[in-house]
Amino acid sequence: MLVDFNFRIIFEYLPLFLTGLRSTFFISLVSISLALVTGVIACACRISGIKILKYPAIAFIEIIRSTPLLVQIYFLYFGLPTLGLRVPEIQTGIIALMLNSGAYIAEIIRAGITSVDQGQLEAGTASGLNYIQRMRFIILPQALGVTVPPLLGQSIVLVKDSALLSLISVMELTRCGQTMTSERFMPAEAFFTVAFFYMCIYFCLKALADWSQRKLIFREAY
Amino acid sequence: MIEFKNVNKWFGKLHVLNNINLKIPKGEVLVICGPSGSGKSTLIRCINRLEKIQNGEIIVNNTPVHDKLTNLTKLRAEIGFVFQQFHLYPHMTVLQNVMLAPVNVKKIAKAEAKKIAMEKLEQVGLTEKHGVHPAQLSGGQQQRVAIARGLAMSPEIMLFDEPTSALDPEMIGEVLDVMVNLVSEGMTMCVVTHEMGFARKVANRVLFMDEGAIVETGTPNEFFDNPKTDRAATFISMILTH
Numbered sequence: 330m331l332v333d334f335n336f337r338i339i340f341e342y343l344p345l346f347l348t349g350l351r352s353t354f355f356i357s358l359v360s361i362s363l364a365l366v367t368g369v370i371a372c373a374c375r376i377s378g379i380k381i382l383k384y385p386a387i388a389f390i391e392i393i394r395s396t397p398l399l400v401q402i403y404f405l406y407f408g409l410p411t412l413g414l415r416v417p418e419i420q421t422g423i424i425a426l427m428l429n430s431g432a433y434i435a436e437i438i439r440a441g442i443t444s445v446d447q448g449q450l451e452a453g454t455a456s457g458l459n460y461i462q463r464m465r466f467i468i469l470p471q472a473l474g475v476t477v478p479p480l481l482g483q484s485i486v487l488v489k490d491s492a493l494l495s496l497i498s499v500m501e502l503t504r505c506g507q508t509m510t511s512e513r514f515m516p517a518e519a520f521f522t523v524a525f526f527y528m529c530i531y532f533c534l535k536a537l538a539d540w541s542q543r544k545l546i547f548r549e550a551y
Numbered sequence: 552m553i554e555f556k557n558v559n560k561w562f563g564k565l566h567v568l569n570n571i572n573l574k575i576p577k578g579e580v581l582v583i584c585g586p587s588g589s590g591k592s593t594l595i596r597c598i599n600r601l602e603k604i605q606n607g608e609i610i611v612n613n614t615p616v617h618d619k620l621t622n623l624t625k626l627r628a629e630i631g632f633v634f635q636q637f638h639l640y641p642h643m644t645v646l647q648n649v650m651l652a653p654v655n656v657k658k659i660a661k662a663e664a665k666k667i668a669m670e671k672l673e674q675v676g677l678t679e680k681h682g683v684h685p686a687q688l689s690g691g692q693q694q695r696v697a698i699a700r701g702l703a704m705s706p707e708i709m710l711f712d713e714p715t716s717a718l719d720p721e722m723i724g725e726v727l728d729v730m731v732n733l734v735s736e737g738m739t740m741c742v743v744t745h746e747m748g749f750a751r752k753v754a755n756r757v758l759f760m761d762e763g764a765i766v767e768t769g770t771p772n773e774f775f776d777n778p779k780t781d782r783a784a785t786f787i788s789m790i791l792t793h
């Protein structure tokens with residue numbers, strides 16, 4: 330089978346794939362950054378105990394987690410124009426990824442915060458520390474240790490999820506594979522290359538995740 | 552120094568504090584005992600408002616604790632609290648644990664706070680452990696750090712909620728010794744404990760609680776040798792045979 334594999338065509342299409350890779354990289358980076366902000370806000374609302382913040386946050390998180398990402402993408406892609414909002418595909422895609430990962434990140438952060446023993450917070454309260462000081466000195470340093478590795482895991486998920494944006498014709502990595510397939514009809518070569526680039530991103534992020542895990546767990550043990 | 556006036560508290564339907572009236576003068580060492588679930592923890596947690604009360608009044612140093620206008624930070628800074636489970640901050644060193652509140656609540660300069668913290672660690676016999684993390688200490692040592700952490704705020708009152716119940720038997724003594732030392736310095740103390748030896752040695756008064764109410768109070772010897780109520784007698788025989 331490999332005998333039939335046409336490596337020449339891969340090199341011919343390499344410039345296209347590299348723009349696709351750049352696009353995927355850019356979309357992922359912007360989406361994950363925005364998702365982080367979304368997640369922090371959603372989590373803060375959710376644990377605030379203030380009803381008008383808490384219930385919308387729960388609704389948002391549950392709606393996102395109970396529906397497929399592709400449906401969310403289509404919903405925004407077809408839904409936003411009917412609201413009179415003309416948003417380019419790439420922005421639509423970024424918004425979808427931001428909301429989707431944001432909901433998962435909200436839960437990751439919440440798990441990190443609730444993993445800190447309640448008793449330590451009481452000890453802080455009893456010694457006169459206020460809410461912000463308890464967050465800053467007691468919760469966050471410990472929550473960070475358990476939050477960073479799953480956050481990097483979510484970033485890996487987001488990079489792979491961004492492939493779905495090809496379905497609303499965003500010119501990212503997977504879309505480049507589709508383009509090459511339709512122009513030359515060589516799907517094996519096209520998607521072999523696409524997969525290869527995703528794996529490269531994956532292994533970079535995984536190395537970062539492993540490194541952070543070692544670093545953070547090491548710190549916790551001392 | 553501490554006064555409860557007709558204090559009532561409910562958790563849902565559970566009447567956890569039933570019309571509590573209590574005066575603890577300055578310098579008194581009060582031991583609180585009673586069966587599990589009788590409301591001992593809740594009683595002392597109300598003193599620094601870790602728990603709210605539904606009616607009545609608690610006054611600490613002329614300050615109504617449960618008044619909306621009370622400066623809670625200032626109130627809590629004057630009251631040290633030691634928990635059964637220590638609740639040290641595992642990501643900080645022993646010294647950082649002890650310095651955290653003085654630096655951030657009392658706004659004491661770091662160098663000064665460090666000096667105070669080292670003095671308190673010396674008082675509990677753990678100066679040489681100041682640089683390690685709590686996980687590297689035995690239970691007894693952790694509880695002594697927790698006491699030093701409370702003392703570092705120079706409180707006028709120390710509250711202890713079963714400080715030795717989570718400890719292996721061989722470590723109970725070292726923690727009680729530290730507490731006995733505190734008594735000799737004239738600290739006002741409320742101690743929830745079933746350590747009869749400690750109570751007989753240093754307590755001015757023993758208070759026996761059952762089902763949210765104060766059933767009996769008396770000097771340690773009166774209480775342990777001649778309890779007035781059947782409930783107290785049953786309880787004492789239970790901790791003796793235990």
Ligand SMILES: Nc1ncnc2c1ncn2[C@@H]1O[C@H](COP(=O)(O)OP(=O)(O)O)[C@@H](O)[C@H]1O
Pocket residue numbers: 562565567585586587588589590591592593594
């Ligand atoms: N936060 C809470 N919510 C509901 N019930 C509680 C809470 N804390 C304690 N209780 C109940 O109140 C009663 C008294 O508890 P506690 O003061 O801890 O007793 P003790 O310290 O004497 O064992 C128990 O029945 C306990 O289950």
Ligand SMILES: [Mg+2]
Pocket residue numbers: 591592593712713
């Ligand atoms: Mg208790």
